[in-house]
Amino acid sequence: MSEAPRLIVLYGSQTYTAQEVAERIWRKTKVLGFRGPVQAMDEYPITSLIKEEFAIFVCATTGQGDEPDNMKKFWKFLLRKNLPPTSLLKLKYGVIGLGDSSYLKFNFAGKKLHRRLLQLGATPLLDIGLCDYQHDLGHDAVLAPWLKEYLSILKAYYPKIEPDNIQTTFIPRWKVSLEKCEDKTTTTKDGLTEDIYFAKGIRDSFVDATQFQVVKNYRTTHVTHFQDVRMITLKTTGKTVVKYKPGDVFNIRPRNSKEDVEDLFSIFKEHNIDILPHYNLIVEEYHDGKFSFTMLRRQARLRREYLYRKSVEDKQKNIQAKKDQLKRCLEENIPIHGDLRKEALALQKRIDYEDKGPERAAVIGSFSGGANTQSSQDDEYRYAGVEDPKIMITTSREPSARLKMFVKELRLIFPNSQRMNRGGYEMSQLIHACRANEVTDFIVVHEHRGVPDSLVICHLPYGPTASFTLSGVVMRHDIPDIGPMSEQFPHLIFHNFKTDLGLRTMSILKYLFPVPKPDSKRVITFANNDDYICFRQHTYKK
Ligand SMILES: Cc1cc2nc3c(=O)[nH]c(=O)nc-3n(C[C@H](O)[C@H](O)[C@H](O)COP(=O)(O)O)c2cc1C
Incomplete structure (x- = not known):
């Protein structure tokens, strides 16, 4: 291999599962030495597809057999009638579908994509993999062997790759460890241990949690219907009154029953696994590719906010400069500059009630004497009091x-x-x-x-x-x-x-x-x- 071979991983994902699977596959291909992006199908410049040699498509199904939103444009393009049946002759591909067999149109989007690629002349390296969320092992039951086979077929094209011996250098995103602390469990009057979600120190500060009792819980769909839709009636405990208005979102955080928790810990005990209910589970997030992605998004948002504040500030500075000029003209009885004349009356009105006078000038160290000219660059604490510190x-x-x-x-x-x-x-x-x-x-x-x-x-x-x-x-x-x-x-x-x-x-x-x-x-x-x-x-x- 003179240059690293290229393999693209494209996904169609509505709720990120397929995206996560695609990223996982892509990491493996990177370790094997392949180049190429991992992208949502709609982000990929589709006209380049005719030049690609190897591709993996990870395709979820949503709605009633529909394709996810981030592959709709891509799919529409592929369906064009004027595309010749030899368009994708160069492409060798694999489609892995993510679906749920409790839906009538199981893995429809993946199946349609697989068929259309075939019609356009592409060569499947292996048959479509149909992952089923209902499987005991989830999607991985089909995904793992499918990917193994795909990579071993790739080896025929690139004999130097070692798919059976992948030494991954990627750091996992989460590290979970156990802190074997002393037992200081406090028990509430209903016999439950302290609430794990809202315990001291880890409560989401914006969540105003209320405890409910389930009063009714019955199925509203017929037992023969494939979906189990429920009517659940909740009652507040004690004298709590829940206030709400249209548009509020109700966020439920269920907890495990005491019996289930006890069962789990008795299993640990039986198998001599040293995990006791009062130990702390410490979940740490590593700095990896995912992190920087979040960071980039956050920084982009901060930059937008900064630019917005800056533009508002510049506008205000401009107005202030005009007001100062007008004030000077009036005080010194000199003619008002031609550019200002049109706005003079409106500005004069604002001067009276907007400017806070010399105290403000002293605070911001300017001569303008006006309000709102403080630089936002010095205001690192502008969200203080609005958002709690973390x-x-x-x-x-x-x-x-x-x-x-x-x-x-x-x-x-x-x-x-x-x-x-x-x-x-x-x-x-x-x-x-x-x-x-x-x-x-x-x-x-x-x-x-x-x-x-x-x-x-x-x-x-x-x-x-x-x-x-x-x-x-x-x-x-x-x-x-x-x-x-x-x-x-x-x-x-x-x-x-x-x-x-x-x-x-x-x-x-x-x-x-x-x-x-x-x-x-x-x-x-x-x-x-x-x-x-x-x-x-x-x-x-x-
Ligand atoms: C609203 C909804 C509709 C779905 N419709 C189908 C479907 O018609 N056929 C199917 O095989 N799976 C269906 N599924 C299951 C999803 O394809 C499956 O959960 C998949 O892992 C979702 O991947 P994503 O998170 O990348 O969107 C549906 C899931 C949801 C939430």
């Missing part, structure tokens, strides 16, 4: 047991924070991962001989970053009989943060905390004394 805390490499303990305690200080094992990751990888996961602040603690000695707070996506030296750290762990700690969102007291630098430091610290409820009894104080910031937290009783 904080990730980690340590320097190879942390001591004491530093790990300190991070655990920091996690209790900052609501909505998570800790992350530092492992061998580079700082840039961690920052990428945090950005991709919409983390708002990334905190790294360092130590000197087991004593925490500095704390770096980096606001994401673009800063600011501040480094604080730590001294005289006393951990909760060091204080005997300290009792449980309040995890309410705290009220904050900032003392003596008056200079520009002080105000900036205050923003960095302030926006690490979500807005507290008015009746929160937890208070955190940052008191600045000669550039030493003393930290204290307390709760109070009325």
Whole structure:
């Protein structure tokens, strides 16, 4: 092989399953040394198909035997009557269909695609693979042997490839590990363990969850109908009243029954698998291709938002400049410039009630005296108070047991924070991962001989970053009989943060905390004394 051979992987997917399968296949082809993209069929420039030699099509079926939205254009093109039956003579292909045999038109889209490619002169390397969601092993039951066969046929064309010996260098996206922590399970009065979805610290802050009881649950379709559609009536527990209005979305998070959970753990026990109900499952996401994809999308959105704000700001600056010019003309009794004359009256009206006067000018350091001219570039905290912060805390490499303990305690200080094992990751990888996961602040603690000695707070996506030296750290762990700690969102007291630098430091610290409820009894104080910031937290009783 002089140049790496080309093989394209195209998918038609409505709800991402086929896309995920296509990406998986594509990764394998990359490891084998093939070039070529993985794309939705509609994204692929279809006129290039006549030049392609090898292709894999991953095709889901949706609706009642319909093709997914992201292959509709592609499909319409293939159906053109004027395409000669020799159009795709060069192409050797395989179609893997993703469907569900409980639907009448099982894998229709894949079957139609396979047939049409044949009609246009393409050569199938093997018969279509018909994956069935109803199979006990899901789609993989058909997919795995199908792909194996496809790759072994490819070997006839490219003898150097080793499909049976794929050494994948791709890092899996998720790493799941077990934290064998002590049993501190709290049990609610109905005998269930603490709610796993809304437990302290991991509750989605935007979810206002309510517990329901299922009162009725019956089938509305006839037993002979292939779909089991149900009418479910729910009742709130206690005195909870659920308010809703048209258009609201009802999101159900079911939980496993106590019996099922007990069954599962008794199976673990029987097989000597050391997994107990109170252990924590830690799911970590790696930085991989998927991450950067999310990141790119997020960054594109941020860029659009930035450009929009910038354009609004420029417009306002323009208006302000005109208002200033008009003001000067009126005050100094000089003729109004020709360009301004038309707008003069309208501008004059705005001047009276829009400008906030000299205080504003002093704040933004300009002479215009006008409102709204502050630069959005300095406004990294524009979403503060609207969106809760999401904080990730980690340590320097190879942390001591004491530093790990300190991070655990920091996690209790900052609501909505998570800790992350530092492992061998580079700082840039961690920052990428945090950005991709919409983390708002990334905190790294360092130590000197087991004593925490500095704390770096980096606001994401673009800063600011501040480094604080730590001294005289006393951990909760060091204080005997300290009792449980309040995890309410705290009220904050900032003392003596008056200079520009002080105000900036205050923003960095302030926006690490979500807005507290008015009746929160937890208070955190940052008191600045000669550039030493003393930290204290307390709760109070009325
Ligand atoms: C609304 C809907 C309609 C479907 N219609 C069919 C169908 O007509 N024939 C079929 O074989 N599978 C059908 N399926 C099953 C899907 O093809 C199957 O779940 C597939 O894995 C979806 O892939 P995707 O997530 O890439 O869209 C349907 C699934 C849904 C959700």
